[in-house]
Amino acid sequence: MNCFKKVSLWITVLFLFVSASFSIVPNTANAAENDPLGLKAEAAILIDAETGAILYEKNADVVLGVASMSKMMTEYLVLEAIKEGTISWDQEVTISEYIHKLSSPNMGLSNIGLTQGEKYTIEELYQAMAVYSANAATSALAEVVGGTEKNFVKLMNKKAEELNLGEFKFVNASGLNNKDLLGNHPTGEPNEENVMSAKATARLAFHLLKDFPEVLETAKIPKLKFKDGREYPNFNWMLPGLSYEYPGVDGLKTGSTDFAGYGFTATAKKGDNRFISVVMKSSTREERFTETRKLLEYAFNNHSKVEIVAKGAEVEGHKSLPVTKGKEDSVKIETADAIEMVVKNGEQEKYETVLTLDKKKLNEDGELTAPIKKGDKIGSLTVKPKEGDSIEFLTENGTKSVTVDVVASEDVEKANWFVLSMRAIGGFFGDIWGSVSSTVKGWF
Template sequence: MNLPQIARNTVAAAAFAIAGITGFANAQILDTPATHAVIMDHETGAILFAKAGEEPMVPASMTKMMTAYTVFEMVRRGELSMSDKFTVSENAWRKGGFPSGTSTMGLAPGDTPTVEELLHGVIIMSGNDACIALAENISGSEEAFARRMTNLAHELGLNSANFLNATGLEAVGHVISAEDLAKLAKLTIDNYPEYYSWYSLPSYTWRDFTQANRNPLLEISGADGVKTGHLEVSGYGLTGSAVRDGIRRTIVINGLPSMAARAAEGERLMRIAFNSFDLKTLTPDSVDLPDVPVWLGETQKVPVKLSSDLQIAGYKASMEKAKAEIVLPGPIEAPVSKGDELGKLIITIAGQKPMEAPILADADVAKLGFFGRAIEGLSHMLGGSESQS
């Protein structure tokens, strides 16, 4: 018996237009001088724009976002308290204090700051000494703490991460992607809002040493984090996040030639993130999907609908050319019950990963009786009905 084409295909796809996605024009194609860049919609987690976004890169002091997140997790689990006092070693002082010539909290050997004070030193002052003090007191060595950071990152789905220290100072193989840094920012904001607010503090003082927050975006309306980074090998980088009119967007940039270039490009990409991207919600009631063919059913097609709301975020110029497809895992054979998951709706927007949501049968389709199946089979053997794909 010859099956119709829909039944012979392992995947059946039908392209069609969805009203409400299109209608934007006159926007330029986005580019950036940064070697790595990402724009992420916070609510959906959708990557709106990426340039080498999945490529592991040297994060420099943006590493400290993971250092802090690891400590936040330990506090939540009861392994640490914010009031615990840690002793600063000579190693932490030499490698991350004033003698190191790197960004520092200004700690001295024998100091006993609290975990909370050290976190302020990490987040606001970008203190390498604060990072090393936390790492040594928690795990015995910075290397052991870095392994803990990497393991936690992988548990969180940040699979590009490989941390060799807690500071972000240069080490061959110490990397994470821009996309994973954006995801880490989202995790911090969603899971630890009470600590995320520290990222927006303008400065912090340890004893008589005050360091201003280096994040240039904090002067922009709605910006509230997160972290800068710089090494000669990485260039100047920034992970930044802001909220406007209830919408949050996060950017990551790296590989810029100067602090001024970082500030200018950070501000430009954040402005573009809000002005040149759009977010739409498709609901089951608002989307009219084409019927899906059914094999050996009392009716040849079944109506389908989205299983739930689907949020679509994208660059306005690209959304105008969005493509929607219904993708089935194989032939749909009767009987079909209303509510059965039959396949997926996939929305493809240029420059982004496809977005998808399950589609459900919106009606019952009973199976043909014996004579009906025989007639259906004979019809296809004789080429009496059209194949569908």
């Protein structure tokens, strides 16, 4: 090979290396930009538990296996049935042959052994499900609430629609793969599993905490002492006293199958702040907890609840509004309540307020008409970012948390007929004088 060919070859190799380098760097930068926490989990989301405001998300709309995190829906329906009185905590359930076989500990599934023909209370089965993720106990509860697990799955999907979860499909009550249900899978294909997106999972957790906050009384139990005399540890290893303990964690549900990988829906509270996080398809059971720790650290260390708008505050740029037919020609307005929201530290100034007036209370000239009573609603004030899109919430009701009524802060009585007449006459002659003045000016 002559010298010229050697140089050409090296130039070609160098060009390919530089080209490859430039093609890699932007992708890495984009990945870091899209996922500032660098999570290994396939999907994740972090929300404020009070308002449902989304603080972080990664592939949150991708539909993945949810495994035993779907038991949160079973918990919801059981707690709803308790509230409605259709079942009670002390109600006894006789274990069938199928439930007994499903609970057999040699199947390699998460279970507490349930003896055929023996009676267990709803509370005992619920605790077994919520703490130790017992699958047979979950199926037993499904049969009690729904009559059959097949019918219960219909209730699960119906409730998911009512809660507007988004992307989901439930095929059984426990979150197992249908193949593990001893040929008795209630719905779906023989190898099918429950699926949800991280955002849908977070919505389920959000509604569960909002509608049934008592769910945490069981979810926070580190170890369950069952009636068989044995002690069963909670699979949520971030609870106090367990191996991945994190301050403030008191729920909510783990899940894992070969299809779903390892997932965890967590909630933690410190002071006035509570957050909910979801990680899906982590590669190991330990990783789901280290990933969750990153999310919670990010939440508590970088976000604070602040008062954006005070109660009784004047609306910037709109201290008063024009009024017609009143003793006064304007009325002062103020906020009826305060607006608090969780924001990233140091970014409070990045938000502004937008006033929206009730058009039904305005005339064609944009004026209010007297009489006006103190406290009458005039419109609403909403917080939004100064730049970019509006704040994203899990639910449609989320925007209500950053919107407050604007009311009149004083009375404006209607002027009597004489005053209104004089104003009309004054206005009439004022118009004439204005017309005459314009005409005279035109002469010169």
